[in-house]
Amino acid sequence: MKKIQKSKLKTKNRKPKVKTFEFLLVVLTFTFCLFTFDCYAERNVRVAIIQDTSALNLRIKGFFQIKDLKKGRIIHRARNINTTVIVSKDGIDLAGIKPDSNSLLIESDDPQAFTINSKPFRGNIQLIRKSNNKLLVVNHIDLEDYIKGILYHEASHYWPMEALKAQAIVSRTYAVYQMQENTSKDFDVTNDIYSQVYGGQVSERYRTSIAVDETAGMVIFYKGKIIPAYFHATCGGHTENAAILWGIDLVPLRGVVCPFCKESPHYSWHYDLSLKEIAEKLSAAGFKVKNIKSIAIENKDSSGRITNLIIKSEKQELKISAKDFREIIGPNSIRSANFSVRIEGCDAVFEGIGWGHGVGLCQWGAYFMAKDGRNVEQILKYYYPGIDVKTF
Numbered sequence: 001m002k003k004i005q006k007s008k009l010k011t012k013n014r015k016p017k018v019k020t021f022e023f024l025l026v027v028l029t030f031t032f033c034l035f036t037f038d039c040y041a042e043r044n045v046r047v048a049i050i051q052d053t054s055a056l057n058l059r060i061k062g063f064f065q066i067k068d069l070k071k072g073r074i075i076h077r078a079r080n081i082n083t084t085v086i087v088s089k090d091g092i093d094l095a096g097i098k099p100d101s102n103s104l105l106i107e108s109d110d111p112q113a114f115t116i117n118s119k120p121f122r123g124n125i126q127l128i129r130k131s132n133n134k135l136l137v138v139n140h141i142d143l144e145d146y147i148k149g150i151l152y153h154e155a156s157h158y159w160p161m162e163a164l165k166a167q168a169i170v171s172r173t174y175a176v177y178q179m180q181e182n183t184s185k186d187f188d189v190t191n192d193i194y195s196q197v198y199g200g201q202v203s204e205r206y207r208t209s210i211a212v213d214e215t216a217g218m219v220i221f222y223k224g225k226i227i228p229a230y231f232h233a234t235c236g237g238h239t240e241n242a243a244i245l246w247g248i249d250l251v252p253l254r255g256v257v258c259p260f261c262k263e264s265p266h267y268s269w270h271y272d273l274s275l276k277e278i279a280e281k282l283s284a285a286g287f288k289v290k291n292i293k294s295i296a297i298e299n300k301d302s303s304g305r306i307t308n309l310i311i312k313s314e315k316q317e318l319k320i321s322a323k324d325f326r327e328i329i330g331p332n333s334i335r336s337a338n339f340s341v342r343i344e345g346c347d348a349v350f351e352g353i354g355w356g357h358g359v360g361l362c363q364w365g366a367y368f369m370a371k372d373g374r375n376v377e378q379i380l381k382y383y384y385p386g387i388d389v390k391t392f
């Protein structure tokens with residue numbers, strides 16, 4: 001949208017011949033946009049930045065307009081606001097403006113207009129009143145700006161540039177995949193670990209932004225389709241097959257040997273937890289477990305990760321997948337499904353390797369590959385065999 005406006009401005013002082021040519025170009029681009037994904041409007045990611053809140057502070061610098069998305073019309077125009085937005089059963093109250101709508105889009109041309117609860121955000125802001133009378137705040141942001149806002153949280157800005165570029169392409173691919181999957185939902189991604197941690201403008205760094213700019217628009221395809229480009233911190237020697245974890249059977253996500261992440265600071269881990277606490281966490285998750293007697297590994301998959309655990313307690317035996325067990329105990333405590341477990345007194349002692357689910361790009365593997373002189377394409381094609389990296 002912004003780029004189209006810019007090109008309009010540029011045509012002002014030119015000769016009619018050029019004007020006609022540019023007009024045709026704009027018409028052709030617009031027609032092309034109607035039939036492809038390559039469209040400015042569709043390159044906005046919708047990030048849920050706040051969920052289930054009753055009030056928030058909203059500061060807008062400069063001119064803005066509020067659009068009622070239910071009726072599709074602009075209901076208010078103003079400039080400079082610093083207010084508390086309140087939501088209740090009566091609707092949304094925005095500085096005394098009480099629109100008859102549960103979905104408002106606040107738009108501004110200023111790329112640095114919005115501050116929400118003291119945090120600056122690029123793009124536009126959507127306020128949605130949910131059926132529980134709580135507010136969902138969605139940041140509509142240009143895809144490239146979004147990647148700039150997450151990359152710092154996924155990799156250190158001091159990392160080798162080829163590793164940062166690999167992460168930028170992987171993060172962009174994952175986001176675009178979510179954009180395609182969630183068109184009928186209120187948002188594409190959340191701003192936490194369940195999607196990719198998004199810190200807004202304050203998370204941008206010089207080197208991570210260079211990595212985003214140098215790979216602008218590049219995503220990972222397999223047989224012409226954008227893949228869900230999963231990634232994790234450290235695989236510990238072999239990446240995982242997505243078919244085993246989530247039933248996604250794709251050649252690039254079947255797992256590869258990774259000799260690169262041995263020196264990762266997250267290569268091995270150790271965690272102790274009392275049997276009582278394990279039983280409590282499992283019970284809270286709905287499993288009937290009391291007085292644990294033993295925890296045993298039932299089987300492992302071809303990557304060496306545990307498939308199922310058998311937990312014997314006083315009266316029963318529980319068979320639980322390592323994936324669910326990690327989720328219940330805490331994925332940052334039981335850092336991977338590749339571990340051994342033994343009981344010492346009243347505690348279970350876990351010793352494992354790797355950090356994360358293990359599917360797709362091994363971030364620390366990518367770091368060491370880049371340090372050894374491999375380029376971004378070599379890194380990506382190693383962890384996702386059979387792929388193409390193209391702009392979309």
Ligand SMILES: [Zn+2]
Nearest residue numbers: 235258261362
């Ligand atoms: Zn690895």
